Amino acid sequence: MTSSQPALRVSGLAKSFTVHAQGGLSLPVLRGVALAVSPGECLALVGPSGAGKSTLLRSLYGNYRADSGSIRVRQDDVWTELVGAEPRTVLDVRHRTMGFVSQFLRVIPRVSAVDVVAEPLRRRGTDPAEARQRAEFLLAMLGIPARLWTLPPATFSGGEQQRVNIARSLIVDYPILLLDEPTASLDAANRDGVVELICQRRDAGAAIVGIFHDTEVRDAVATRVHEVLPPALLAGVSP
Amino acid sequence: MSTPLLSARDVSKRFGGRVACRDVSFDLWPGEVLGIVGESGSGKTTLLNCLAGRLLPDGGSVTYETRSAGSVDVHRLSEARRRLLARTEWGFVNQDAREGLRMGVSAGANIGERLMAVGARHYGEIRGQAADWMGRVEIDVERLDDRPTTYSGGMRQRLQIARNLVSNPRLVFMDEPTGGLDVSVQARILDLLRGLVEGLHLSVVLVTHDLGVARLLTHRLMVMQGGTVVEQGLTDQVLDDPQHPYTQMLVASILPV
Numbered sequence: 001m002t003s004s005q006p007a008l009r010v011s012g013l014a015k016s017f018t019v020h021a022q023g024g025l026s027l028p029v030l031r032g033v034a035l036a037v038s039p040g041e042c043l044a045l046v047g048p049s050g051a052g053k054s055t056l057l058r059s060l061y062g063n064y065r066a067d068s069g070s071i072r073v074r075q076d077d078v079w080t081e082l083v084g085a086e087p088r089t090v091l092d093v094r095h096r097t098m099g100f101v102s103q104f105l106r107v108i109p110r111v112s113a114v115d116v117v118a119e120p121l122r123r124r125g126t127d128p129a130e131a132r133q134r135a136e137f138l139l140a141m142l143g144i145p146a147r148l149w150t151l152p153p154a155t156f157s158g159g160e161q162q163r164v165n166i167a168r169s170l171i172v173d174y175p176i177l178l179l180d181e182p183t184a185s186l187d188a189a190n191r192d193g194v195v196e197l198i199c200q201r202r203d204a205g206a207a208i209v210g211i212f213h214d215t216e217v218r219d220a221v222a223t224r225v226h227e228v229l230p231p232a233l234l235a236g237v238s239p
Numbered sequence: 240m241s242t243p244l245l246s247a248r249d250v251s252k253r254f255g256g257r258v259a260c261r262d263v264s265f266d267l268w269p270g271e272v273l274g275i276v277g278e279s280g281s282g283k284t285t286l287l288n289c290l291a292g293r294l295l296p297d298g299g300s301v302t303y304e305t306r307s308a309g310s311v312d313v314h315r316l317s318e319a320r321r322r323l324l325a326r327t328e329w330g331f332v333n334q335d336a337r338e339g340l341r342m343g344v345s346a347g348a349n350i351g352e353r354l355m356a357v358g359a360r361h362y363g364e365i366r367g368q369a370a371d372w373m374g375r376v377e378i379d380v381e382r383l384d385d386r387p388t389t390y391s392g393g394m395r396q397r398l399q400i401a402r403n404l405v406s407n408p409r410l411v412f413m414d415e416p417t418g419g420l421d422v423s424v425q426a427r428i429l430d431l432l433r434g435l436v437e438g439l440h441l442s443v444v445l446v447t448h449d450l451g452v453a454r455l456l457t458h459r460l461m462v463m464q465g466g467t468v469v470e471q472g473l474t475d476q477v478l479d480d481p482q483h484p485y486t487q488m489l490v491a492s493i494l495p496v
Contacts, residue, residue, distance in 0.1 A: 020484035021491065062473065064480040087459045087473045088268055108433070108455065109426035123437065 005074060006036040007176050007207035008060070013069035013083075015052075015059050028231050029055045033069070035209075035226050039175065042198070042208040044222035051230040053211045057178050060209065061100045062090040073097055073176060095124070099174035101182045105153060105165040113156070114139065114149040117167040124172065131171075138167040141197065143190050158185045166194055170201065177201060179210035183217050195220050242304050244269050244410060244442050249299035250289050252282075258466045259285035262299070265461060265471070269409075272436060272443040274457035274474065276450060276489070282466040283446040284414055290444060291331055291412045292321045303328075306409065326356045330403030334415035336395035339402065340387050346373065346398050347383040353406045372401040376431060393424035397431065404435060411436075413445045417452055429455050450493055454478055462486045 013033035019025045029052040037043050045053040058064040060071055062082050071082040075097045082090060094100075099120075108116060117135035122128055139149055142163040148156065153164045162185050169177070182198065183191045191214070198221045202208055209226075212218040218225075243266035250263045260282035267273050275283045288294040290301055292313045301313040306328060313321065325331070333339040340349050350369040351359075359365050366383075373380045376397035378390075387395050396416065403411060416432065417425040433456060436443055447453055453460055453474060460477045462470040462485065470483040481487045 017480075018482070020487050058479070063475050065472070065476055065482070087476075088271065090473055091458060106454075108430065110430045 006038045007074045008035075008037045008209070009070075009072045009079070010035045010060070011070045013056075013059065013071065014067045015055055015064060016067055030059065030066075030228075033228075037176075037207040037209055039205040039207050040202060041223045042202045042210065042221050044218050044225045045209065045211050045228050046218075046225050047228035048230055051228045053228045054180055056228055057100075057180050057209065057211060061094070061098065061178055063100075097174060098176040098178065099169045099172060100178045101166055101169040101180060103162070103181050103184055105161040105168075108152075109154070110152055112150045113144065113153045113164050116153060116164060117171055120168060120172050134171055135167065138171055139164070142167055142193050159187065159190060162186060163190060163194070166197070170197055173201075173204070173206070175206060177206050177208045177210075179208065179212075181211050181213060183212070183214055191217065242310075243267055244271075244304050245290065245444070246302040247290060247299065248302075250286065250296045250301060251298040252285050252289055252294060252296045258282075260289070260463070260466045263461075263468055264299075265468075267410075267442055267444065269442055270440050271459060272441075272445060272457045274453040274460045275444065275446045275463060276448065276453050276460055277463035278448060278489075281463040283448075283463055285466075286463070287412055287414055287444060287446045291329065292316070292325065293331075303410070326353070327406065328409050330406075330408040330411035332396075332399055332403055332411060332413040332416045334418045336387070336392070336399040339399040340395060342386065342388050345384045345386055346378070346390070349387065349398060349402050350405050353402050357406045368405060369401075372405050373398075375435070376401045377427070391424075392420055393428065396420065396424075396428055400428075400432065400435070404439065404441075407439075408441070410442045410444075413443060415447055415449075416445070417449070418447075425452075432456060450478060450489065462489070 011034045013030055015030040016026055016028040033056060035043065045056060047053055055064060059066050066083045069083060072079040073082065073093055075093060080089065080093055082093065114132060114135045117139060118131040121131040121134060136149060144160060144163055153161050166182055183194050186194060195217055202221065212221065245267040248264050251261045252259045263286055275286060277283050285294065289296045295314055302310050303313050304310045331339065347366060347369040350372050351365040354365050354368060370380050370383055373383055378394055378397055387398055390398060417428050429452060445457060457474045460471060460474045461468045462477065462483065464485045470477060470486045477486060478490055481490045
């Protein structure tokens with residue numbers, strides 16, 4: 001991997017929400033966002049609550065549609081533009097290059113925790129038994145008791161669900177990782193396990209962008225911070 | 240993989256003076272699951288029937304890339320060739336399993352009939368494959384010789400899925416495959432469909448009014464209102480960041496659990 005080249009490059013990114021039920025009320029959230037992240041870096045998004053950190057992260061993943069600007073990821077040694085991209089382009093980037101850890105697990109009825117975790121690896125063609133083994137390894141590392149592995153996570157506690165979610169997103173070695181509060185509902189011991197995993201990924205060359213409210217966690221994983229300005233302060237930012 | 244499997248261009252259909260769907264265009268790529276969502280009467284099922292060659296559109300075209308004979312205009316094929324295509328390369332899962340099954344013959348015959356339609360002749364092999372598929376859709380193989388009239392709604396739906404998938408189709412059309420079933424039965428079928436679609440690398444066009452079903456099963460969504468597509472995109476984009484007033488209203492109407 002060439003570490004001098006950024007893995008992710010964002011420029012002039014703008015995002016607003018239009019609420020039609022409120023007479024077409026327009027809420028600008030992001031304007032003129034520019035950042036670049038290289039392999040081995042972990043960029044922490046900081047800013048007050050409501051500044052748009054989660055909106056930025058979701059826009060990077062293509063979950064929210066940017067109004068304008070550019071989000072480019074390095075894939076197969078070429079830049080792929082995500083703003084305005086075809087769905088299958090975004091899906092391909094998510095499949096091979098960019099992983100996302102959301103705050104909450106979207107559970108699938110009847111599917112066991114170990115299968116939920118193994119799925120992204122299986123989908124990439126890994127042998128099911130091997131994918132399962134790797135899933136069990138990650139679940140153990142994140143402190144999920146083995147008796148829970150074969151149960152669907154719908155009945156798990158919030159912290160357990162979050163760790164299942166983390167395991168699912170980290171089972172593939174994505175070159176780019178987006179983390180939205182990965183330790184939000186975890187106790188100290190489990191938090192340390194997650195921090196260790198993130199640091200491992202970073203040191204192995206992943207380019208990471210994350211939101212970490214816990215300053216101890218942020219200090220442990222982040223190599224740089226990026227300040228996200230609240231919408232009220234955007235007036236002075238040129239689009 | 241650089242050719243779409245199915246391409247719709249400006250597909251329109253009216254019934255008398257009423258527009259059922261208007262100027263619908265999209266490409267479906269191999270392995271993609273496309274959801275068509277919208278309220279009752281939005282034209283979803285009419286569009287699906289036009290795509291699957293069951294209804295002749297008034298305007299526009301539907302092109303399908305066949306396994307070996309290149310691309311064909313679905314509505315310009317002879318009736319016989321279109322039926323052959325529907326039997327060999329496509330599947331169609333109806334909301335009401337009774338419409339997709341032959342209720343007067345056994346479950347095994349329902350599955351076996353599809354295999355015979357694509358040329359299977361060896362009784363033992365047909366029965367073996369039917370039994371195998373009963374297992375894959377989680378129906379007790381002991382029920383192979385029973386008629387679907389003796390099955391529950393959920394079992395009938397799973398049997399219909401087996402009948403459609405046994406002949407190894409590339410493209411499956413589904414019209415509300417979990418509509419009208421109990422929630423627990425629904426979850427089982429959704430889980431089953433998810434696994435089969437992924438494992439068999441199927442392309443699917445799925446009509447549903449249930450956004451939860453769309454979230455679980457589809458990669459992409461088209462939102463229809465009054466016969467036109469008002470919004471389309473990645474499923475999670477459309478559901479988490481809806482742009483059109485109608486989509487925002489639909490998403491806001493989901494009951495939280």
